Amino acid sequence: DILATAIQRCATDVVSETTISAVPLPNDEMKGRLIGREGRNIRALEQATGVDLIIDDTPETVTISSFDPVRREVARLALGKLILDGRIHPARIKEIVDKTKAEVEATVRTEGERAAYEAGVPGLHPELIKLLGQLKFRTSYGQNVLLHSLEVSHLAGMLASEIGVNVTAARKAGLLHDIGKAVDHQTQGPHALIGADLVKQWDKHQDVVQAIAEHHGEAQTSTVMGFVVAAADAISGSRPGARRESLEQYLNRIKDLEDIAAGFPGVEKAFAIQAGREVRVMVKPDKVDDLTAVRLARDIAKKIEESLTYPGQIKIMVIRETTATDYAK
The missing domain is CATH 1.10.3210.10 (Hypothetical protein af1432)
Structure with missing residues (x-):
């Protein structure tokens, strides 16, 4: 209730937002201008923003790659301004990127303050406001x-x-x-x-x-x-529509986790819980001793890291239980 x-x-x-990592170009000729003579423009842009620019055979598109969502947003906005401006050279790139960084920092502060106000949480430290505002550019599923x-x-x-x-x-x-x-x-x-x-x-x-x-x-x-x-x-x-992972994708991910854990010798059952954030592994006590259980948890974690792609981290818990029963007559 x-x-x-x-x-x-x-x-x-x-509301679902996806991170924009592709910037449209007016024509393929713009790719050459972005790269510049001997790659000087693309190097200047990557150095100024801290992202990787991928210019490949995709028609009229440049892809921005970075683990930092704020840097990615700065690069996206700066790239759009450079394309509109038309003057693309290292000095102009630095000038545009510096201005864009200041604009994004202002947006981060504004968004953090707005969120705190809407939540009814006054008096937050400015550093927490800044970190909160950065979450505007972060998505999860x-x-x-x-x-x-x-x-x-x-x-x-x-x-x-x-x-x-x-x-x-x-x-x-x-x-x-x-x-x-x-x-x-x-x-x-x-x-x-x-x-x-x-x-x-x-x-x-x-x-x-x-x-x-x-x-x-x-x-x-x-x-x-x-x-x-x-x-x-x-x-x-x-809640429905909040996250993009479909039911089929979710079930497949849970099954993959359980199958990986169950594939190790001595494992009796494996259960993925907490939406795939934790795997509990039940082992046969006569086949797996305490030291082997510790090794098993590490081996399962390593196999999951090598085999699957997932956000955050996954906790592996190996459970070994011995029950002794007797009767008083």
Whole structure:
């Protein structure tokens, strides 16, 4: 009843954004101008923006490649301005890119402030505002992460009000729960723990930090606030149209995870849970000892890394259980 009430109260639009990595050109002649004599223009553009430009046989198209969504946006906008301007040389490229960076930084601040205002979370540190704004250019399964964070904030506040938890803290934790995704291309580890470390630097509310760390079950503790944020996150991500992964793709990915784990000797059963973020492996205790179980978890993780493409990280848990039974007569 509480979940149904919260879902009904948060009637949001279905919005999916995809990252634009292809820039249309007016004609194929523009490719030569972008490359420049001996490649000087394309080198200047790549050096100034920090992205890779792919100019191939695709008609009237240039592809931008970068793990950093903000850099990719800067490159996309700068490239569009250069094409319109027509003056393409290293000095002009640097000038356009510098102006575009300033514009994108202003957009990042504005979007961060707008999100905080809409979520009803005042007083956020400027660094958190900046990181929040960067999520406008980040997507997860086709779902825009900033819009998702706003939705989770509203849902977490509603759930908190239904069960009598601090509503303001729930909204803040919901808004910031995916802030680690703004820098997860630069830092190793799950985005929930990265985000908790970031928020801890600029926010002293320990319950908010703990909820962010717990929202994917990767922390060692569990609190009511963590469950509230995790529930809100699951509602936002699983509603129809929120994410682009089809049912068939999802089922295939789950099956692939389970098949990889089940293919190792000594494995009795394997289950992919938490939407494929965790694999639990049940082993035969007479075939797999404790030391082998540790090795098995590492081997399964390595095989998944080599065989599949997936966002974030996948937790492998090997469970070995021995049961002894006797009867008192």
